[in-house]
Amino acid sequence: MIDELTLMADADRRAADYIASVDRRRVFPDQAALDALSKFSEELPDEGRPAEEGLALLDEVGSPATVTSNGPRYFGFVVGASLPAAAAADRLLGAWDQGATLFATSPVSATVEEVAAKWVLDILDLPRDSAVGFGTSATACGITCLAAARRSLLKKHGWDLDEDGLIGGPPIKVVVSAKIHIVVLKALRILGFGKKDILLAPIDDFGRVDPDRLPQIDDRTIVCLQAGEVNTGEFDPFTQIIPIAKAAGAWVHVDGAFGLWARASEKHRYLTGGIELADSWTTDGHKWLNTPYDSAMAICRDPDALAEAMNSDAVYASGSKKAQKNLTLEFSRKARGVLIWAALRSLGRKGVAELVERHLSQAKRLATELEAAGFTILNRVVLNQVLVRADDDETTAWIRAEVEKSGEAWFGASTWDGKAAFRLSVSSWRTTDDDITRLIALLSRLREEAKARSR
The missing domain is CATH 1.20.1340 (dopa decarboxylase, N-terminal domain)
Structure with missing residues (x-):
């Protein structure tokens, strides 16, 4: 051997x-x-x-x-390449082979994850006494936050979820954007919410929830908002909606899988104005923070609400409400927060801001030059997303497929208002301005080839 x-x-x-x-x-x-x-x-x-x-x-x-996807010309799914510091930390974690359940199972994991939680709240400027659970994805973390939200609302109405379960309890409804991300709907489905429990909030022309057309909100409502709509990168108007929801006694959750990181930049944090008033937030590390996969955060203003919803204490494994097994879905778990710690420590506050600002600049350049080349840009490009359409559905799909075949770049197909499009996500620390130049040249050439084919 x-x-x-x-x-x-x-x-x-x-x-x-x-x-x-x-x-x-x-x-x-x-x-x-x-x-x-x-x-x-x-x-x-x-x-x-x-x-x-x-x-x-x-x-x-x-x-x-x-x-x-770990390279400079991958523009799919808002996924960033793994930062060297985070990738190296991930390899060491594998050698450690620690179960990061409790301090007793891994003192170093518990210590570093507690520091990482403080840093996350600091750089995102969220309430400093919030709980931070490090999970696998925004999907899993969304489940934990929404479970805490429902449990908290029921508790306020005198319903003991642990004792009585859901059957016969006060009905809880959820208000979501008409452009809500599918993983939020998945989380709600897993938690037992049916279509009749979910109310779609109308949106404006940019894909943001329209505050003037909100469904009725009361103290048995969870309101789900977005920091970075998956196609356009738009932000719901938090300063208008959250006070309305809070006045009604509702719980506000923000899906900020990638857009929440705009708060790290003084130049762009205006996009997230008012977001700190919410009750819970989710964000990914493996998107804009450029950590390896399986790295995300559930953040809850009320630490007790999250710890009570996720508690998994046993006679042989009891921990505090800060123990990660009491903040996440997993009991046996990897110390995912170490990857967040490594990324933040290597970049620092200025490095994260620079990453955000560089990618926004590159996205705006893509939009400007592709529009000049004859493409239609379907969004305002407020973040790192560029939603592109060629002359028609067939041409749009053909260009995307040809890019994939070329091996030069990759990005995914999408639709907007029922029409074919493709989405360019600028998220990788490896992506240089030269890579953006190459992508523009490739797409421009393919559009000219498509025009020639149609003659």
Whole structure:
């Protein structure tokens, strides 16, 4: 059997080679790489195979079939490349193999995650005594916040959810944007909210909730707002809506998977004005903060509300309300907050602000030059999202597919007002102005080719 340290050294070498190649790799794999994936279709072996053989298979067959989301020309899903500091911390976490459930299971994890929580509240300028749970995604963190919201509202009406369950309890309704992200609807569905419990708030021309057309809100209502609409990057008007909701006794939750990080920039934090008045917030690390995947935050103004909703104390594993197992869905968990700590420590306050400001500048340049090249820009580009349409649905879809085939870049398809579009998300710390130039040139060339094909 191969020595463990030799195997790990081989893994480190292969990983380093991959990272060194991201600038020149295809962003989307070619057909040959996709076809080679059939080599993984093996029967489960009766006798174990050598670990070094499996590692080689993953690298030599798997690496060519990756989407290079860790590179500079990936513009999909508002996902950033992993910062070196966060990626390195993630590797050390793997070596530690700590269950970050309690201080007793990992003193270092509990300590660093507590510091990371303070830093998150500081840089996002949210109430400093809020609870911060480090979860896998904005979906999972949204479930925790919405569960805390429902439980809190029921408690105010004298209903003991732990004792009596949901059946027969006071009905809770949820007001969401007509452009709400699907993961919020998923979270609500998992929590047992049906379509009749969810009221769609009308939006304005930019995709923001219209304060003048809000559904009726009362003290049995959860209001879900957005910091960064997934297509346009727009922000709901928090300063107008949140006071209305709070006056009615409602709970306000903000889905800020990527847009919440605009608060880190003095230049752009006006976009999030009033957001600090909400009751809970979610945001991802693996989007604009550029941490590895499985890194997100549930933030709750009332620490007791979140800790009571997520409590998982047992006779053999009891912790304080600050214990991460009492703030998140997971009992057995990785210390995801360490990745947030590593990213924030390496960037500092100024580095996060610079990242936000650079990406907004690059997004605005994309919009300006693509519009000059004949594309239609469907949004105002207030953040790092550029929603683009070519002459018609067919041309728009063809251009996106050709970009994918080229391996030069990748971004996803979308629709806006029933018409085909594609969404360019500028989120990676690796993306330079030269990468933006290359993307503009590629899209401009493909639009001219599309015009020639249609003649």
